Amino acid sequence: MMRRVAITGLGLVSPYAPGEGLDDFFHRLCAGESAVRHLLTDDQPRPLNMPFVSCPDFDPDMALGKPLASMMDRFAQLGMAAAFSAWDDAGLSRQSGEENRDSWGCSWGTALGGTLAYEKGYRELWQKGRERLSPLAVVLGMNNAANAHISIQLGLGGVSMSHTVACASSAVAIGEAFRRVRSGEAQVMLTGGSDVPQAYGVARAWEALRVLAPGNAETSAQACRPFSSERRGLVLGEGGAALVLEEWEHAVARGARIYGEIAGYGTSCDHSHLVKPEAAGQVRALRAALADAGLTVADVDYVNAHGTATAEGDPVEIEALRQVFGTHAATLAVSASKSMHGHLLGAAGAIEAIVTVLALRQQIAPPTAHLDALDPACAGVEHLTQARARPLRAALSNSFAFGGSNAVLALRAAS
Known part of the structure; x- marks a missing residue:
């Protein structure tokens, strides 16, 4: 039997401000407020100079606690913070012992994974001449770090999947989570995605494609112009976003707020x-x-x-x-x-x-x-x-x- 799939929790680390409410986020979008800012770094031999959307006020130690945050690259930190927010929004407990979560899972998307962690390693090896890297280098950089941490922290004993499908990564992650719930394989799925395309090599690679809007401190806020004859290219950004998908009858039985449904x-x-x-x-x-x-x-x-x-x-x-x-x-x-x-x-x-x-x-x-x-x-x-x-x-x-x-x-x- 095919089950209806409710959306019962939403969470994000938005470029506008940390910890803001969903209503405020949506109000800013409806007002046409741009979060794009000018990025100018001091990297050598040539600084990054481009419009960019960052979350500069996001403090992973405050959001996650320093011990947990230290185990993650920034993409996973953003993902974990968004996941916690969506989970809390759904009214679900972070304590896994309160119910059987063997059929609850995580489906996460990322295009880049822990590129900041890997780039840090390259710099330490080649620029600073270090012989050994941190023993955490692999687990910080692996693409499935976000969904692994989410599953561990929330006690999700079902499927834990990471999807890397370029710009469709988190849409695929949501779609596959939806299929799991609809088929009855999973009762609850935490799903979404996170990425940080700010590593120097990554930004330079995108620049080489000649698809980025040019950097200009005065015009960056309006740099991204989809469908316009005045378009000049895309604008990269970082962030994390998460949704809780739930079998409809289960959501109704526990009195959950239902935002809508994936159909x-x-x-x-x-x-x-x-x-x-x-x-x-x-x-x-x-x-x-x-x-x-x-x-x-x-x-x-x-x-x-x-x-x-x-x-x-x-x-x-x-x-x-x-x-x-x-x-x-x-x-x-x-x-x-x-x-x-x-x-x-x-x-x-x-x-x-x-x-x-x-x-x-x-x-x-x-x-x-x-x-x-x-x-x-x-x-x-x-x-x-x-x-x-x-x-x-x-x-x-x-x-x-x-x-x-x-x-x-x-x-x-x-x-």
């Missing part, structure tokens, strides 16, 4: 190019998510787009939406919250799923910021340049990654 999940591969997206592949993922959720195109009122603000990606995504939604596309509300919180790579799908859940809960679709001049190639849908209150029954959250990997989550408002 469907679709994946596909373009199978054509490593970095150039293809509409046909995205169409397959969109249609698969709709079919999995039992939704028609007329049922969907909002799409949180992948919307990276690249000349290659934006028009292809809109073309895919036009193909799938047909005559309904013209009234389909679409926005890209990356314009404000940046591209969190492996955490992007999770923070955007949270944005979509909050849109359904509050019946307000957030805008795409800085969309002053629409690219004609992106026409054909209703681009929101301001937040708009409207009836929202169902929505999609798109994540389209390098490697041609596509993931779409279909969500419904709580009922």
Whole structure:
């Protein structure tokens, strides 16, 4: 029997401020407030100079306690803090002995894992001439560090999975968690993603692709412009976001607050190019998510787009939406919250799923910021340049990654 999957907890480490409430986070997005700032480092031989979204006030020792924080790279610290927040929000105990958690699990996404830990090791070896690294180097850097720590700290005895699917990592993690709960294999799943693309080598690698918006202290706040003819590239960011997914009847029985439900999940591969997206592949993922959720195109009122603000990606995504939604596309509300919180790579799908859940809960679709001049190639849908209150029954959250990997989550408002 297929089970309904409730969303009962949300947590994030947001670029706006540490520990803020979800309502405040969503209010800032609806107000079009950008968290993008100018990043200028003192690295040698050449400093990093780019727009970036960071969480500068996040203190892992305060959030997690120094002993636990010292066992983690920053990506895992952000993930653990977001996971704790979502768990508490769901009204679940951090003490694992209060119930049987053998069927409770974790499904986590990260594109980069502990690159800061590995880069620190390289610097110690090659710049400082050290002969040995910390014995924690491997466990700090491994990609499954976040989900391992989450499972250990919360006593989750079921599946513990780490997904690395580039920018679709946490969307895939959420989708796979959803499938586990829906099938009855898991009763509760903690899912989401975290990433920190601030390691010098990582940032330089992205710069070499020539897809990043240029650095400018005066214009960084408006640097990310999805779907705009004035776009100049994407903006990287760090962060963590988590959701608690729960079998609907279990959530109701314990009196949990239900934010909404995940109704469907679709994946596909373009199978054509490593970095150039293809509409046909995205169409397959969109249609698969709709079919999995039992939704028609007329049922969907909002799409949180992948919307990276690249000349290659934006028009292809809109073309895919036009193909799938047909005559309904013209009234389909679409926005890209990356314009404000940046591209969190492996955490992007999770923070955007949270944005979509909050849109359904509050019946307000957030805008795409800085969309002053629409690219004609992106026409054909209703681009929101301001937040708009409207009836929202169902929505999609798109994540389209390098490697041609596509993931779409279909969500419904709580009922």
